[in-house]
Amino acid sequence: MRLSVDFASDRSGTADLAWGQRDIWGAIREVGPDSAHYFNVPRLLAMPRTGGPHRPQAVGAALAKVMGRHDALRSLVRLGADGPYQEVAGAGTMSVELVEAAPGDADDAAADLVARLAARSFGDGEQPVRAGFVVRDGLVTHVALVLDHVVADWRAADVVVRDLRMLLLRGAVAGPAPSQLLDLVREEQAAQARSDRSIAQWETLLRTVPSAMFPDAAGPGATPRYARAVLSSPRLNHAVQVLARRAGVSTATVLLVAVAMQLRELTGHEVCAITPIVHNRFDDRARNLVTSLNQLGLFTLGPCGSLPETLVSSYPAVLASYRRARFDKPALDAMIDRMSADRGVPMFPSCCFNDLRPGEDPGGGDGESELEWLPGTDKRSCDFCVALMRWKGTLGVELSADTTRLPGSEMAALLHRLEAFVVGAAQPLS
Numbered sequence: 463m464r465l466s467v468d469f470a471s472d473r474s475g476t477a478d479l480a481w482g483q484r485d486i487w488g489a490i491r492e493v494g495p496d497s498a499h500y501f502n503v504p505r506l507l508a509m510p511r512t513g514g515p516h517r518p519q520a521v522g523a524a525l526a527k528v529m530g531r532h533d534a535l536r537s538l539v540r541l542g543a544d545g546p547y548q549e550v551a552g553a554g555t556m557s558v559e560l561v562e563a564a565p566g567d568a569d570d571a572a573a574d575l576v577a578r579l580a581a582r583s584f585g586d587g588e589q590p591v592r593a594g595f596v597v598r599d600g601l602v603t604h605v606a607l608v609l610d611h612v613v614a615d616w617r618a619a620d621v622v623v624r625d626l627r628m629l630l631l632r633g634a635v636a637g638p639a640p641s642q643l644l645d646l647v648r649e650e651q652a653a654q655a656r657s658d659r660s661i662a663q664w665e666t667l668l669r670t671v672p673s674a675m676f677p678d679a680a681g682p683g684a685t686p687r688y689a690r691a692v693l694s695s696p697r698l699n700h701a702v703q704v705l706a707r708r709a710g711v712s713t714a715t716v717l718l719v720a721v722a723m724q725l726r727e728l729t730g731h732e733v734c735a736i737t738p739i740v741h742n743r744f745d746d747r748a749r750n751l752v753t754s755l756n757q758l759g760l761f762t763l764g765p766c767g768s769l770p771e772t773l774v775s776s777y778p779a780v781l782a783s784y785r786r787a788r789f790d791k792p793a794l795d796a797m798i799d800r801m802s803a804d805r806g807v808p809m810f811p812s813c814c815f816n817d818l819r820p821g822e823d824p825g826g827g828d829g830e831s832e833l834e835w836l837p838g839t840d841k842r843s844c845d846f847c848v849a850l851m852r853w854k855g856t857l858g859v860e861l862s863a864d865t866t867r868l869p870g871s872e873m874a875a876l877l878h879r880l881e882a883f884v885v886g887a888a889q890p891l892s
Contacts, residue, residue, distance in 0.1 A: 463560040465595070467522040469529035471536065474552035475784060477647040479539070479612070481657070482742065482755040484791040487539065487546050489613050489813040489843035490583070497841045498583030501611040503619045504576045508604050513631040516602045518595055522558060524629040525593060525605070528549040529556065530621060531635070532752040533643035535622070540587050545792075548613075550644055559594035563603065572596045572604035582609040611754060613643075616751040616818055617741055640750040640798045650790070654824060660789040661797050663782075665762050666796070671735040673807040676845055676867040683866035691837040691870070692853055692860040693877040696829040699857035701888035703822070709773040714817040714850060715780050717859070718882050719773055721848050724876060733809040738780075740787035757791075759783035759816065770885035812845040819850055819857075829856065831881060833874055836860070 479487055490498045509516045529535045537548045538665040559579075562573040579592045590610035595602045609619050621640075628635045641651065648655075701711040709716070719736055737758040743749050761783035766772040802809045833853070845867055849860040859880065860872050860892075 465518050465522050465558040465560055467526050467529075467534070467558055468553070469526040470553040471530040471533075472535055472552070473642065474536075474550050474646065475644050476547060476549050477644055477682060478651070479546050479548060480643065480647050480753055481650050481784070481788065481790055482615070482628045482757050483539075483548075483753060484546070484610050486615075486754045488791060488795075490611065494845045495583045495585075497839045499581055500842075502580045503609040503611050503614055504580040504620050505605060505607045505609070505623050506552070506572055506576045506621050506625060507627060508572075508606070509602055509815075510627060510631050511723065513633075514601070514628060517600065518558075518560060518597060519601055520597060520600045521605060521630065524626055525556070525558070527629055528625050529591070531556075531625060531838050532622065532640065533678065534618070534699055535591050535609075535881040537598050537613050537643065538587050538611070538706075539590065539612050552577045554589065554856065556589065556591065556593060561594060561596050563596050563598045563792045565598065568596050568603040568605055571683065572606060574592060574607065574750060576606035578879075579606055579608040584612070590614070597698060606619055607633065608884075614752055615754045615756045619752050619753065620820060621752055628636055640752070641747050642751070643753045645749065647751060653712050654790065655789060657790040660727040660786040661794050663786045663799065664684070664789075664794060666726050667735070667762050668801060668809055671733050671762055671808050672729075672731050673802075673805065674845075675729055675731065675735060675811050675813040676864070678773055679866045679868055680867060683864070684838070684870055686700040686838040687865055688862060689838045689870050689873060690860060690862045691833060691877060692836060692851070693833050693881060694853040694856055694858045695831040696856045697831060697885050698859070698881045699726070700856070701885040702887040703772065704723060705773065705884065707825075709777070711773055711777055711780075713822055715777065716769075716773060716849060716884070717775075717848075718761065718780060718815050720775055720887075721771060722761065722770055723766060723769065724880050724883060725813070726763065726766075728872075733762055735760065735762045737811055737814045738783055738787075739760070739814055739816040740784045742788060744784075754854065755774050757787040757789065759785075759787035760811075762816075769883065784789050814844045814847045816847060816849040831878075838862075 530772045535549045575594045590613040593610040594606040596604040603738045705714045722734045740759045742755040845864040847862045851858045
């Protein structure tokens with residue numbers, strides 16, 4: 463069964479992609495449609511206990527208001543003769559899948575629904591939001607949403623879910639209207655000087671680091687080629703919190719610096735380079751903007767001392783890496799292509815770091831660590847990527863890597879070494 467949901471807004475128009483959108487669009491195109499679903503942004507909302515009854519038509523009406531509230535949710539991304547662009551529709555219709563659930567089965571049905579909606583990539587010109595409702599006894603128990611990453615990053619998806627929840631509870635979203643995608647595109651078109659400064663800083667740093675952090679090929683690799691492992695560790699969770707408090711930095715900074723130090727040791731490079739994925743939501747205006755604002759920063763680390771010492775000495779470089787993560791992607795690519803041609807080798811670290819957690823991880827240091835292997839993919843846009851997430855109620859550190867460059871056994875060993883390194887550094891000061 464399906465429910466048709468009509469939405470409308472007084473805002474519409476055609477525009478280029480914003481800088482962050484262009485970044486993720488390029489990554490998705492690089493891996494191709496068979497692997498692009500990896501980038502999809504899924505969310506699952508259990509119906510609030512108040513504000514009901516939550517009949518499908520009422521939930522559909524709330525979803526329509528959310529669609530009308532945010533330009534990005536009505537943006538159809540297309541590929542033209544001059545590259546990608548987007549059409550923000552003033553009105554449209556969403557087809558919502560309805561899944562009937564038996565008593566006691568709603569949670570499982572919701573998990574299956576969101577996984578199925580997220581299991582295929584978005585095509586050119588496709589509506590960027592997929593939705594499904596789980597229904598039991600005529601009432602909606604869960605809303606499953608999957609967003610095209612080109613129009614919404616993980617934090618933007620949280621804004622969408624928060625708005626929908628508020629509409630279901632109170633019938634309205636409090637506060638002023640949010641900033642909008644079409645306005646952002648216009649502002650970035652007038653901010654070329656900022657982009658030029660960021661790209662100049664990238665160029666200066668790239669001249670100090672190896673052409674790539676890993677060799678072209680170290681072995682035959684596995685099937686699929688790109689493997690994924692996640693280490694859930696309450697001990698690591700506790701240790702990063704201890705070190706963050708001591709140094710006055712975030713837990714993400716602790717792990718970014720620790721990963722860089724481990725990579726220097728693993729690769730033997732004197733200077734390590736990592737591209738942290740930066741959310742670019744540092745001011746009030748961007749905080750509730752629904753789009754993909756994420757872009758790559760560039761963090762480099764040379765010879766260093768202990769982890770606590772390095773957290774202090776490298777913190778200015780960490781902050782600088784965040785500030786240089788705003789740029790016109792085609793212009794950055796042109797600089798990298800030019801430098802690569804001059805050096806005769808591709809000049810890009812292909813080594814990224816991504817904090818996907820909605821906030822700092824709660825919990826203490828009890829419980830055993832667990833390493834799990836997740837489904838891999840045949841193509842990725844990055845050879846080595848560390849992602850932080852909440853996993854099994856604690857901190858999870860996921861490592862995705864090209865097994866022709868870093869075999870699975872080395873991936874597992876690296877995650878365990880990272881845990882031991884950080885836990886050891888957090889021991890009480892003598």
